[in-house]
Amino acid sequence: GESVGLHLPTLSVQEGDNSIINCAYSNSASDYFIWYKQESGKGPQFIIDIRSNMDKRQGQRVTVLLNKTVKHLSLQIAATQPGDSAVYFCAENEGGSYIPTFGRGTSLIVHP
Amino acid sequence: GAGVSQSPSNKVTEKGKDVELRCDPISGHTALYWYRQRLGQGLEFLIYFQGNSAPDKSGLPSDRFSAERTGESVSTLTIQRTQQEDSAVYLCASSLYGLAGGQETQYFGPGTRLLVL
Numbered sequence: 084g085e086s087v088g089l090h091l092p093t094l095s096v097q098e099g100d101n102s103i104i105n106c107a108y109s110n111s112a113s114d115y116f117i118w119y120k121q122e123s124g125k126g127p128q129f130i131i132d133i134r135s136n137m138d139k140r141q142g143q144r145v146t147v148l149l150n151k152t153v154k155h156l157s158l159q160i161a162a163t164q165p166g167d168s169a170v171y172f173c174a175e176n177e178g179g180s181y182i183p184t185f186g187r188g189t190s191l192i193v194h195p
Numbered sequence: 196g197a198g199v200s201q202s203p204s205n206k207v208t209e210k211g212k213d214v215e216l217r218c219d220p221i222s223g224h225t226a227l228y229w230y231r232q233r234l235g236q237g238l239e240f241l242i243y244f245q246g247n248s249a250p251d252k253s254g255l256p257s258d259r260f261s262a263e264r265t266g267e268s269v270s271t272l273t274i275q276r277t278q279q280e281d282s283a284v285y286l287c288a289s290s291l292y293g294l295a296g297g298q299e300t301q302y303f304g305p306g307t308r309l310l311v312l
Contacts, residue, residue: 091235117300126199126286126303127238172237181226181245181293182254183301185238 091170093190102160104189106173111154113175117183118147118158122169130158130171160191168193197221199304201287207310208277216272216307220289225267228301230286231256238286244270245293277311284308 096102108116114135119127133140133147133156140147146159156173170190174183200219208214220227229241240254244264255261259277264270274281288301 119303124305126288126305128303129300132300174238181243182228182240182251185230187235187237 091188091190093192095192095194096163098163098165098193098195100163102163102167102191102193104158104160104171104191106156106158106186106189108154108156108173108175108184108186110175110177110184111151112177113184114178115176115183116147116149116156117174117176118145118156119172119174119185120167120169121172121188127172163191163193165193165195167191199287199289199302201285201304201307203307204305205308205310207312209312210279211276213273213275214277214309216274216285216309218270218272218287218289218304220268220270220287221302223267224289224291224302226290226293226299227264227270228288228290229262229270229272230288232284232286232306234283241272241285243293274309277309279311282309282311 117132118130120130121127131142131145131147133149138149144161148157170188172188173186176183202217225246227244230238231241232238242262243251259275262272284306286303286306288303290299290301
């Protein structure tokens with residue numbers, strides 16, 4: 084389940100389950116969105132992106148959904164594996180800006 | 196190597212000392228970013244370099260922080276008179292042109308973990 088507090092929001096899942104990580108963004112003018120994965124001791128790694136003229140984009144085992152009406156972004160990971168355990172960040176960017184705004188992150192824990 | 200590299204990977208210093216952090220971007224990338232990441236937090240923008248343009252320093256938290264970049268190569272982030280609140284991971288990222296006006300991926304280095312005692 085999810086918990087929010089002084090620590091990062093955490094999502095715990097069993098290996099093989101599908102995971103859904105959510106992100107609420109703040110700027111209605113944002114038109115480019117990115118999901119990053121950050122493993123312990125490493126820098127963020129690009130996973131998938133989506134522009135505001137789309138509401139869904141699929142990659143390998145990952146799908147990003149964008150709901151502009153409620154300013155909500157989600158990352159779905161199919162058949163979650165232990166190697167997916169990491170912190171996942173969403174980032175939003177407004178057209179014309181070169182500085183994305185990063186969310187706080189969600190910690191995904193995959194139990195074998 | 197092909198990716199962004201940063202050095203040192205870890206730095207422990209005493210309060211009041213100066214530190215210098217280094218970033219080697221991907222060759223050919225004109226845009227370079229520095230971020231700070233406190234424990235359990237998202238990424239806080241510090242400074243942006245784009246080619247030979249004047250850097251965007253709007254994210255630097257105080258005048259103790261400064262950064263330089265020579266052309267489109269190495270960048271150094273300097274923190275003077277370090278304070279305990281400066282303890283964080285400092286991440287560098289580079290991209291081909293910068294995000295303005297289009298889709299572009301930022302490639303991050305592994306970060307420098309700074310601990311100020």
